Amino acid sequence: EPEVTQTPSHQVTQMGQEVILRCVPISNHLYFYWYRQILGQKVEFLVSFYNNEISEKSEIFDDQFSVERPDGSNFTLKIRSTKLEDSAMYFCASGLAGGRGNTQYFGPGTRLTVL
Amino acid sequence: TQLLEQSPQFLSIQEGENLTVYCNSSSVFSSLQWYRQEPGEGPVLLVTVVTGGEVKKLKRLTFQFGDARKDSSLHITAAQPGDTGLYLCAGPQTGANNLFFGTGTRLTVIP
Known part of the structure; x- marks a missing residue:
């Protein structure tokens, strides 16, 4: 069964460094998302991407964040200058359709630790 | 603001027992996952689940979407x-594709 994959599984970085988190969505999906989950808290939406552009973003997704789909398979999340509070699990998700009943499939996550 | x-x-039960967990909102959702x-x-x-009143079964799991599409339940047999x-x-x-998540129910089934 097709699945969303993410790399790396764990990333440790120093505060102020740039990190790039990588995702390979399910191949025929058209909608792509990043979410994060701080330890012990709810899963929170960051950004959605459709038709090669950002379609929605939350207030968490500030100028330090960017997303890219550099080729037909990868979907990346870049954090330009990491802060301690960026430490979290980052989940990529993809879906075939939007609108009512849109179903999203999540990857296993990247655990980001900012020291 | 939509809340779920x-x-x-938290729920801790013995193996073999039945349980129901709930997901409630004051807002209408077009679907719930x-x-x-x-x-x-x-x-x-x-x-x-998409349609108000819908019931879906997945082996021992039964999911129901409330008639008004404001709540849902998961029953495990x-x-x-x-x-x-x-x-x-x-x-x-509302009006978007991104998901809003609930706070979660942590289930522990004791052998």
């Missing part, structure tokens, strides 16, 4: 230790 409240927050999450892993989709995990409900934000 799940109850109970249920996920199960293991520690350190991503949410795994269990079901999507004869719980097994493999059912242990964090159960999350999520629905799309």
Whole structure:
């Protein structure tokens, strides 16, 4: 069964460094998302991407964040200058359709630790 | 602001027992999805419910979407230790595709 994959599984970085988190969505999906989950808290939406552009973003997704789909398979999340509070699990998700009943499939996550 | 409240927050039961967990909101959702999450892993989709009053079954799991599409329930029959995990409900934000997640119910099934 097709699945969303993410790399790396764990990333440790120093505060102020740039990190790039990588995702390979399910191949025929058209909608792509990043979410994060701080330890012990709810899963929170960051950004959605459709038709090669950002379609929605939350207030968490500030100028330090960017997303890219550099080729037909990868979907990346870049954090330009990491802060301690960026430490979290980052989940990529993809879906075939939007609108009512849109179903999203999540990857296993990247655990980001900012020291 | 849309809120999804799940109850109970924690539930610990013996193997073989039945249980129901709830996902409630004051807002109408066009659909709701249920996920199960293991520690350190991503949410795994269990079901999507779309139509008010809809009931879906997945083996021993029964999902119901409220008639007014403001609430949903998950009933597990004869719980097994493999059912242990964090159960999350999520629905799309109004007018958007991104999901808003509930607080979760952490289920522990004791052998």
